[in-house]
Amino acid sequence: MDGSRTASAGLLGVNSLEVRKTSLASAGDTPFGITREQRPRLAILAQKGSRVFSRFGKGEASAHGGGTLLLCPTSAGNATALREYFAWLEPRPLGVGTSAGLGNRLGLATPGHVRAVRAAGGNVAPIFAQQSIREMERTGRTPRQVMDDATWGMFTEGWRDGFGADADHLKTPADVDACVAAGYTFFTFDPGDHVDDAAEKADATDLRAMLDRLPWDLLEDTRQDLFARYAGTRFDLEGRDLALDEAVVARAAAKYGRAVAHAATLYRHLEKVMGVRPFEVEVSVDETASPTTHAQHLYIANELARLGVRWASLAPHYVGRFEKGVDYIGDVARFEEDFALHAAIAWRVGPYKLSLHSGSDKFSIYPAAVRQTRGLVHLKTAGTSYLEALRTVAALDADLFTEIYAFAVERYEEDRASYHVSANLEKAAAPEGIDDRDLSALLDRFDEREILHVTFGSVLKREDLHDRLLNVLAAHPEDYAQNLEKHFLKHLEPFAAARTDENGGSE
């Protein structure tokens, strides 16, 4: 261990103060740590005249030895100061190697996430701060709070090996601004509202009309140039011949042209506001009605590149169903066959990663995803950290869990609207009849799992449930961390085995 850890051990000598050993760190000869309390605080042992007195606020100060012991709240201001002192708490771009996003809707999941990443062996680059604008609204959190929660979680566990911060599903320049201001480094653009799924079934006349309405100025293109560019192009992908004839290009442009233009607009805006700061971008069209064909993927990638967009990962809409919090629904062999060509395109046009959105619990397709991308893959998970919080509650406070479940059942029909789920209330256990001894088993059943998953926003908006839930987790951080570690290790293991073949390619 470095000298700074030795210096930081000074904090352990303070009587009546319990500090988490994993959190010990020091800046120069000033030790820092996180206390073991229901509401953990930042402990700093400062020498006379130290700069920390002016940097860390609202602390409780007491004399200790020749110095002063400061106990400061885990506030936004102190999180900012902490990131200034410890550069490893600043997010950074991750590049195209295997990575995983671990969303944290309650703000308390990062310690468990860190442990899972460590247990998986360090081959997967983590994103510890990740939340979509939609989920921030539902959980009443700001981009900065999401970042700060990751900061405290990483500091508590002593994670110093780098991480990314994903501002997920951004739709507007204002979304971009809010996340840039909070220090994010990974920006997921979601131009899904501009995808026209009607193009899939449109006839030639309709397609022509749809093309007329495309924002050609934003695309810096004309219809003639578009067809001329693709005329006669063929791609040999893994021995399969993919021809981009006029009909195919017209359909791809009608479906995705407006989305490409919107992604380029967001990109230009991001470039401008980031200035010289490094960043990376993902483009996602996963939340749309129809799968992205290989020709459409090629169109999207070629056109984004032509417009000067640089991206680290792309999330097409794959075949099959990616429902929240449950395994892949569909034919796994067919998925792999289809996915193989998406991966070949990503290697050929990029290389860039393919991103698996709604990636939690898709255990049956992980091996295929790793195999076909040869490690150029990003796994995005979010909501199951909440389900693991409920598992923790099920074991510690049966009454609270039962109340949450009953409320979830009540809310499900309304809350499911903005998610891809198919759980059926008729098939789920009736709240009044559930057995206290078997609560956590409910979390492993398809219908109950989805019902609990998509109602989190309603549960968290009910102040009584929100506060009790957070209190249970805060009082039992080890229980929650252990459940998360176990759950995410299962996710990360198949990916940790991947070795990116940097010299590879689709040839």
Ligand SMILES: [Zn+2]
């Ligand atoms: Zn998504």
